[in-house]
Amino acid sequence: MKFASSARLAAVMTAAAVALTACGGGGSDSGGAVDGKGKKLSVLVGVNAHYSAQQKEWFSDIGAKFKAQTGADIEFETFASANDELTRIQTSVVSGQGPDVYSLGTTFTPTAYATQAFVTLSDDDWKKVGGKDRFNPAALGISGPDAEHQAGIPFVSRPFVMAYNKELLAAAGIEKPATTWDELAQQAKKLTNPATGTYGLATGYKDNFDPWKFIWAMSVQAGNPLVDGKTLKLDDPSVKKAYETYFGWLTKDKVVDPSAVGWSNSNAVAAFAAGKSGYLMMTTSSSVPTLEKSAVAGKYAYATMPTTAPGEAAPKGDGDKAASILSGDNVVVADYSKQKDLAFAYIKLITSKEEQLNYQKIFGDLPANAEALKSLTDPKLKPVVDAAGKSKATPFTGAWGDIQLALLNVTVQSVPDLSNGSVDESGLLNRIEDAQTKGQASLDRAAKS
The missing domain is CATH 3.40.190.10 (Periplasmic binding protein-like II)
Known part of the structure; x- marks a missing residue:
């Protein structure tokens, strides 16, 4: 047409x-x-x-x-x-x-x-x-x-939630699932035992869709909406902190299976279903049919993901409504x-x-x-x-797809570093700056259209 x-x-x-x-x-x-x-x-x-x-x-x-x-x-x-x-x-x-x-x-x-x-x-x-x-x-x-x-x-x-293995948490002395990202990292360390191939968190760094959602959540919970009117705020310190936290699970905390650098979401679901992870991150109820036929049937439950940003004591702004997109x-x-x-x-x-x-x-x-x-x-x-009721819409702008892709590409471009065990800070800042430039250009075009 x-x-x-x-x-x-x-x-x-x-x-x-x-x-x-x-x-x-x-x-x-x-x-x-x-x-x-x-x-x-x-x-x-x-x-x-x-x-x-x-x-x-x-x-x-x-x-x-x-x-x-x-x-x-x-x-x-x-x-x-x-x-x-x-x-x-x-x-x-x-x-x-x-x-x-x-x-x-x-x-x-x-x-x-x-x-x-x-x-x-x-x-x-x-x-x-x-x-x-x-x-x-x-x-x-x-x-x-x-x-x-x-x-x-x-x-x-x-709506996105996290699943947790009730038996693994109980064995580690954890009474209830984490409600902050800092607490989640602490619990994940208690749940990790490389000798048995068990890790605190299961997530896929090479998934085509999920990585940007972690950055969105942590940033919004820190009081940064990412899009403020006609201004993109990927260069806000909260975005860098979010990437460092997300990448740090693998490189610093070592609470994620090293193979996860090449995983999609389906690989993470499989690891959790095999009883090899305390938490399955960024999952949905679509995992129920798989988990109900797996080794963790009857041993898992869902919980809303943390709503307090890394390094914070409580959600900022309306961050408590950002448990999920x-x-x-x-x-x-x-x-x-x-x-x-x-x-x-x-x-x-x-x-x-x-x-x-x-x-x-x-x-x-x-x-x-x-x-x-x-x-x-x-x-x-x-x-x-409950997570559906605590979900927050992403910005309603025609540029959001480009911004979403820019956020995802920071992870895609960081995969080689993740494979080598660390992400260089200057390299990360350059990728975020590039995402900011491209995303702002798309936001400007959308405003003109």
């Missing part, structure tokens, strides 16, 4: 520079049944590396139900990385053709909204997916810049789609109470459907639900 204004094109090109997060599918129904006989809806979804076989089965099951309801077929397309997703979004937005439906990680929603390439939902659109009151209000927190201008329809909620997946409909009714019908199906509970049972993610969420009774999930 060719955009009518240069401002819109500028917004698209800003978004094209962004590395995206998870993707998925959506659709709806328009009051009555939608006749889609002979038609095909295209849905872009991120590959679920943890549950690939189950995802294929879910595709088949939802496709059959959608066919029965509308007569239309669904073609699920997948992407395997942020760069893959970036290419698909860029190509589709600029050309005006591609998937009808995208599932976006919440942190990408502001960038997607800024492109003006996805449907800004009207009251009628919300009715087509069952009404706005179908959804947990907290899940709507990053659907758009305000309640009247929203593009993202909540699909699942994925406001996380999950939002479903958006491409503005160029000629099958919007089918798209909304699909979204209505997958956000129904029944399908949300089915998805939660298979993949572990919390429902965005309010009734489905309220019906969950598993006590293990209470800390996860």
